[in-house]
Amino acid sequence: MRLLISLLALGATAVSADDKMLCAEFNFENLKAMVVVKQSENECARNIARWEVEFTEFNAELCPSGELNWHVHEYAGNGIRAVGAEGSAPGCDGDVAGGHYDPTFACGGASQNNANGVCGVLRAMPQFPLDEDNGFVLGPYECSNEDQSGCEIGDQSGKLGKLTATVPTGRRMKSNKASKSSKSDDSDNKQKFLDTWINPISNIEGRSLVLHCCGADGCGPRLACAVLENV
Numbered sequence: 351m352r353l354l355i356s357l358l359a360l361g362a363t364a365v366s367a368d369d370k371m372l373c374a375e376f377n378f379e380n381l382k383a384m385v386v387v388k389q390s391e392n393e394c395a396r397n398i399a400r401w402e403v404e405f406t407e408f409n410a411e412l413c414p415s416g417e418l419n420w421h422v423h424e425y426a427g428n429g430i431r432a433v434g435a436e437g438s439a440p441g442c443d444g445d446v447a448g449g450h451y452d453p454t455f456a457c458g459g460a461s462q463n464n465a466n467g468v469c470g471v472l473r474a475m476p477q478f479p480l481d482e483d484n485g486f487v488l489g490p491y492e493c494s495n496e497d498q499s500g501c502e503i504g505d506q507s508g509k510l511g512k513l514t515a516t517v518p519t520g521r522r523m524k525s526n527k528a529s530k531s532s533k534s535d536d537s538d539n540k541q542k543f544l545d546t547w548i549n550p551i552s553n554i555e556g557r558s559l560v561l562h563c564c565g566a567d568g569c570g571p572r573l574a575c576a577v578l579e580n581v
């Protein structure tokens with residue numbers, strides 16, 4: 351049944367007139383990318399949305415692996431970390447963008463509800479249904495592509511996997527010259543994801559989409575962020 355639902359959802363990926371759409375545009379000197387999320391009324395009713403991500407410029411000195419975790423964070427933010435700098439990007443840090451958007455209290459380590467103390471309260475209160483292992487309402491954070499319902503709604507990489515910030519050879523020049531006038535759709539360079547754990551995407555409008563650089567030691571602080579805006 352789950353497979354059937356997934357197949358039906360994939361079949362409905364064509365753009366239709368009733369799609370709501372949000373865009374987070376990363377428009378920085380060393381990083382240009384567009385993150386788009388689309389949702390029809392039907393998909394909205396089924397907690398589904400489609401994400402498309404396209405990088406058109408990426409300086410590998412920002413993140414040598416090119417592998418990025420991505421999240422919806424609680425608040426708006428806009429910025430990028432300078433090449434060679436450390437820590438979170440100005441404009442994206444915790445004081446500005448908050449923790450992960452987590453309205454279902456999945457309570458991963460970076461959840462906004464950890465930052466405000468709600469997760470700690472939930473974990474400390476034994477109540478029904480009890481977690482099998484620890485007797486609390488919430489066990490350890492469990493999030494996977496196969497079972498997205500354990501994920502924070504804002505944990506895009508937990509739900510859908512990492513982004514790859516590669517730009518095909520020649521693409522950058524073409525983009526810089528022709529991006530304003532060209533109507534061509536470079537669909538071959540888009541990374542597409544089917545999100546099956548999302549609420550109405552109007553709920554994430556005005557929040558930030560945050561990128562983190564990943565390497566052998568895991569994923570680091572906030573590399574860049576941009577606001578999800580209605581288009």
Ligand SMILES: [Cu+2]
Pocket residue numbers: 420421423560561562
């Ligand atoms: Cu994040």
